[in-house]
Amino acid sequence: MINNKHVKTPFFTKLKEYGKSRVAPFDVPGHKLGKIDNDLIRYVGKRTYLLDSNSPIGLDHLNKPTGVIRDAENLMADACHAEKSYFLTNGTTTGILAMIMSVCKANDKIILPRNVHKSVINGLILSGAVPIFIKPNIDQDLGIANDITYGSVEKAIKDHPDAVAVFVINPTYFGVISDLKKITDLAHENDIIVMVDEAHGAQFYFSQKMPLSAMEAGADIAATSMHKTAGSFTQSSVILTQGKRINHQKLRATLNMLQSTSPSSLLMASIDVARKTMYFKGEEKIGKILDMAHETRERMKNIPGITVVDKEYMKKKGCFDFDETKIIIKVSELGLSGFEVYQLMKEKYNIQLELAESHIILAIVTIGTSKKDLDRLYKGFLSLSEYYHEFRDKLPKVEFEYMFPETYSRPRDAYHAPKLIVSLDDAVNEVAGESVMIYPPGIPIVIPGEVITQDVIDDIKFYSNKSKALHSDLEDAMITIVDKENWEKYSEENNEL
Ligand SMILES: Cc1ncc(COP(=O)(O)O)c(C=O)c1O
Numbered sequence: 001m002i003n004n005k006h007v008k009t010p011f012f013t014k015l016k017e018y019g020k021s022r023v024a025p026f027d028v029p030g031h032k033l034g035k036i037d038n039d040l041i042r043y044v045g046k047r048t049y050l051l052d053s054n055s056p057i058g059l060d061h062l063n064k065p066t067g068v069i070r071d072a073e074n075l076m077a078d079a080c081h082a083e084k085s086y087f088l089t090n091g092t093t094t095g096i097l098a099m100i101m102s103v104c105k106a107n108d109k110i111i112l113p114r115n116v117h118k119s120v121i122n123g124l125i126l127s128g129a130v131p132i133f134i135k136p137n138i139d140q141d142l143g144i145a146n147d148i149t150y151g152s153v154e155k156a157i158k159d160h161p162d163a164v165a166v167f168v169i170n171p172t173y174f175g176v177i178s179d180l181k182k183i184t185d186l187a188h189e190n191d192i193i194v195m196v197d198e199a200h201g202a203q204f205y206f207s208q209k210m211p212l213s214a215m216e217a218g219a220d221i222a223a224t225s226m227h228k229t230a231g232s233f234t235q236s237s238v239i240l241t242q243g244k245r246i247n248h249q250k251l252r253a254t255l256n257m258l259q260s261t262s263p264s265s266l267l268m269a270s271i272d273v274a275r276k277t278m279y280f281k282g283e284e285k286i287g288k289i290l291d292m293a294h295e296t297r298e299r300m301k302n303i304p305g306i307t308v309v310d311k312e313y314m315k316k317k318g319c320f321d322f323d324e325t326k327i328i329i330k331v332s333e334l335g336l337s338g339f340e341v342y343q344l345m346k347e348k349y350n351i352q353l354e355l356a357e358s359h360i361i362l363a364i365v366t367i368g369t370s371k372k373d374l375d376r377l378y379k380g381f382l383s384l385s386e387y388y389h390e391f392r393d394k395l396p397k398v399e400f401e402y403m404f405p406e407t408y409s410r411p412r413d414a415y416h417a418p419k420l421i422v423s424l425d426d427a428v429n430e431v432a433g434e435s436v437m438i439y440p441p442g443i444p445i446v447i448p449g450e451v452i453t454q455d456v457i458d459d460i461k462f463y464s465n466k467s468k469a470l471h472s473d474l475e476d477a478m479i480t481i482v483d484k485e486n487w488e489k490y491s492e493e494n495n496e497l
Pocket of ligand 1 (some may be wrong): 093120
């Protein structure tokens with residue numbers, strides 16, 4: 001049942017009024033509603049600056065909303081069938097940190113898949129929680145880590161009945177979905193909180209044709225990137241909650257610890273209006289893009305040298321469900337790596353893909369995707385196939401074991417431990433002092449506290465040769481390790497939480 005209260009955009013409406021109110025601004029921001037001159041204002045116009053205010057009277061405070069921000073958050077919660085929502089202006093990254101830090105105390109156990117985003121690892125460091133990692137399902141043909149099974153969560157809970165939280169990704173970067181409802185029911189039977197990374201799942205709230213959202217599945221708390229798939233500005237996300245297990249005072253205090261005291265009004269307004277559009281038009285628009293994505297997949301299936309993944313493929317691989325707004329294309333039979341295709345598509349056809357892995361690329365379709373752009377994607381791949389398919393040997397099968405390394409200590413202990421910087425080749429069997437990952441997708445190859453195996457070093461070398469996106473805090477071919485000799489002494493002197 002459509003509720004017409006959703007035509008309102010309480011925060012955006014008030015923000016517009018304020019910008020037009022001819023106020024004499026003696027507060028910050030210093031551009032004073034656009035009364036300055038610079039290249040950006042000349043390019044985007046004064047209107048954008050009129051919408052950039054920092055909590056003047058009437059515009060409420062994100063840190064303790066009681067007015068128009070609270071009203072906008074309530075509408076967001078209502079649209080997502082949640083009980084409460086919190087706007088975020090530093091992405092789902094902040095949401096994930098706040099979820100973990102407000103639920104887990106130091107040394108509390110949290111059950112989670114190993115293929116999590118780096119923000120989750122940072123949440124473990126900040127909270128001091130102990131990760132109980134579950135190995136996700138692996139697709140050997142595509143070379144990616146997917147969902148987690150109900151059985152693996154059941155085993156983890158049996159082995160660790162004292163765990164305080166189960167963390168689930170809904171969906172993974174590649175659109176793969178675990179049986180969140182069944183996992184949630186099991187966790188709740190065991191009095192365990194369910195928190196969900198929904199960075200790639202905001203669209204689930206606005207169409208019956210989409211897989212189950214975290215709130216529909218009964219999860220306690222989710223961090224959801226409105227900016228990735230629901231049309232708001234980059235960095236704007238929300239936390240959604242329901243039920244009695246979440247301590248809202250602690251969540252609020254944690255958010256206020258992590259977020260700026262000057263949150264961007266443009267970002268908050270963009271969530272407010274995105275919610276309205278998705279509420280009224282989401283069902284129709286998502287239905288349309290699903291049809292377009294389906295049609296594009298069917299056309300692409302006839303292109304020699306590429307394999308297009310769909311729900312049927314994922315189900316055959318044993319995955320619970322798949323979000324078909326994610327277009328995964330296996331390109332290795334063209335004789336090209338995903339990294340090469342990612343570059344070529346931009347250089348030759350001006351097509352920007354979301355990410356590459358060794359044998360695949362990912363294209364993301366949202367309500368902003370046009371039929372014309374999907375046609376360009378199809379033609380780009382057709383042309384690549386004509387150029388390369390007959391003339392190159394296909395790449396060897398993916399070697400993707402995803403044997404995540406053994407844990408030596410909590411991420412927090414390793415983060416605070418004394419460190420050494422060594423060359424990669426000298427790091428075998430040492431304990432990692434940093435996270436190393438490729439971004440996107442931002443899933444760490446190794447995290448602080450894990451043992452650096454030869455496989456880890458091979459993976460880091462592989463990615464530093466193939467992808468420009470290897471992220472480490474250090475120079476190429478170097479890595480931070482824990483200084484084990486001094487660690488014992490350090491640990492004795494520091495009674496660590
Ligand atoms: C799986 C996953 N979780 C969390 C995040 C962080 O989200 P945000 O970019 O909104 O901070 C990302 C970002 O790419 C992600 O891929």
